[in-house]
Amino acid sequence: MKLPETPDTEKRGTSLFTSLASSPRRVRVIHYCSWATAHEPVTALLAAQSEEALRARVAKPDDPALLAMARLDRDWHVENARVFSAMRHPAIDFLPAYVVGATGLQALTEAQIPQGEEWWLVAIAQHPQHFANVAGALFGFLRQRGVRICFYTYDEASRMMPCFRAIAPHLDILIHDESPLDAAGAAALRPDCRVIHRSWVANVEPFSTAWMEAPEERILFLGSQMGVTPHRRRQIDFLQRRFRDRFFAIHDHSLQMSERHLLARRFKVSVCPEGRKFGVPTMQATHTDRPFWSGCLGLVPVSENSVSGCRLDALHREKLILRYAYGDLTELGAACERGLAMPNPERRRIYDHFNRHETVGAVVANTIAGS
16 A cells, blocks of 8 residues: 655655744834833834934923933834844744833724734833823733733842832733842732843843954943942042043933943943942842943943942852952052953953843843743
């Protein structure tokens, strides 16, 4: 008896069902962005970043200081959207990403998920508080319609964000700071919610800044909007005296995202003074993103370490950052000297690690892939 012909897929050793099962998941990320309005592709948001649009969003558009801060805030948040639109993972086919702002949430609730697509709403920081009066109901409705929800809070939202308990039952992924969750907030999570303790990372597209073999032997001090506090002034004055023209300080949020890559050639070391020391209650046990995007640029991160424990300690033990004790100028100077003397293989190891493992896109993509 003649056997029936074997389909081509089986002749190649792969059944049709195996082929379908091994196909990558088709995932579309929708990022809640405070500078977005409509539910629209990220490309539309990037194309709409005009000065006129910025001024329309600022309460006092004739105030230069307020306008400058708004420009930098928009810059940072829009960069997150850009990074989410560039995510990659071997098990996932990431479709073109979307953004949604507060005024576009209604359109998101009415959007139809095409067959074969998986939609994830990604919110960061404490942005759910922007629509706190409906946050729980909104997340619940979206999840009923098949939208999965990832909340990457960076900090201690379970303890400090008032609407956390309202949204907690609807989360598929919670990426929180390193400290234990608030007990009531943790109890509100579903048993199948994936919880990861991992705070700030870099909003950088991995390897988007080329590796520099021979940057200038200089040190950059990366401050924040806290300005020149007495504690920071002591550090700046000390480093200025010790390193003279090899030292440059930024003490506010004056650096645009589009300019970060320029630092890779001009500096070898970055001092990130708020390793884990903030004056605002919601940030006292966390740290900034500066050590992380500095490492992605190829700079050697030098970070203050004023609170024991947490992930910065692990990075220090693995020789991926250099640290100094809070207020210890002698240790600060020695760490900067070690950074300037660091040979290229060690610098390259830092650059590779931060680009592969310490960016928001890599963390979210890997977490979605495991969910």
